[in-house]
Amino acid sequence: TRKSRPQRLLKAVEGKATLGDPQSVITAIDHFCRHKEWAMNVGDEKGSILDSLVIELSPVNVLELGTYCGYSTVRIARLLPPGARFITLEFNPDYAAVARQVIGWAGLEDKVQLVEGASGDWIPRLREHFGVQMFDLVFLDHWKDQYLPDTKQLEECGLIQKGTVLLADNVICPGTPDYLKYVRNSPHYDSRYYRSHLEYTKVEDGLEKSVFLGF
Ligand SMILES: Cc1cc(-c2n[nH]c(CCNC(=O)c3cc(-c4ccc(F)cc4)cc(O)c3O)n2)ccn1
Numbered sequence: 478t479r480k481s482r483p484q485r486l487l488k489a490v491e492g493k494a495t496l497g498d499p500q501s502v503i504t505a506i507d508h509f510c511r512h513k514e515w516a517m518n519v520g521d522e523k524g525s526i527l528d529s530l531v532i533e534l535s536p537v538n539v540l541e542l543g544t545y546c547g548y549s550t551v552r553i554a555r556l557l558p559p560g561a562r563f564i565t566l567e568f569n570p571d572y573a574a575v576a577r578q579v580i581g582w583a584g585l586e587d588k589v590q591l592v593e594g595a596s597g598d599w600i601p602r603l604r605e606h607f608g609v610q611m612f613d614l615v616f617l618d619h620w621k622d623q624y625l626p627d628t629k630q631l632e633e634c635g636l637i638q639k640g641t642v643l644l645a646d647n648v649i650c651p652g653t654p655d656y657l658k659y660v661r662n663s664p665h666y667d668s669r670y671y672r673s674h675l676e677y678t679k680v681e682d683g684l685e686k687s688v689f690l691g692f
């Protein structure tokens with residue numbers, strides 16, 4: 478059967494990128510998605526905003542919801558300080574299989590723990606299973622209707638604490654209206670919108686950065 482889009486994206490990485498060079502993997506994926514086939518990676522424009530926030534935060538414990546092909550996983554992992562811990566959750570086994578190879582091609586497999594399964598099932602188990610107490614940064618990029626319930630579950634499990642930064646992709650397109658209303662109206666979050674565009678297009682989209690102020 479014909480290869481899937483993630484598999485074709487992986488072929489583009491293997492054909493163009495240099496093994497062990499994260500930037501070349503990022504460049505190869507952006508080139509493929511801009512000139513060959515669009516794919517739902519965070520992309521280079523929003524990716525640069527993500528980079529600057531990761532550099533500024535220098536987080537030790539990072540959670541990503543929605544690995545997809547591992548593009549944002551590579552963008553984040555390449556900037557983490559030594560000894561940082563990065564867990565990324567992927568629901569779709571085919572996406573996860575491609576992401577493992579993309580992350581491996583970037584030489585970042587030792588920095589990332591890719592966990593397969595639904596966010597709702599894994600969040601309550603992250604502390605006892607991975608020994609993580611709280612996250613400094615959570616990148617939300619999975620099913621858009623899952624952003625709010627998963628944020629509430631992370632709060633209830635104590636994995637979001639004072640100072641934790643939530644960074645949400647696609648708050649305009651496809652849109653996460655209930656999540657946006659929650660973080661913007663809650664007295665427990667200081668929220669800010671970084672205006673940008675839907676990856677590889679001129680359509681408006683952006684990232685919402687929300688700092689938890691504690692209960
Ligand atoms: C752990 C866990 C993980 C997941 C999970 N893993 N991977 C995903 C993918 C989610 N991402 C998207 O759907 C998405 C869509 C668009 C888009 C599409 C079509 C358009 F026309 C315009 C925009 C753009 C984007 O940037 C997106 O990120 N979900 C799900 C559940 N549990």
Ligand SMILES: [Mg+2]
Binds near residue numbers: 517518519646647
């Ligand atoms: Mg996205």
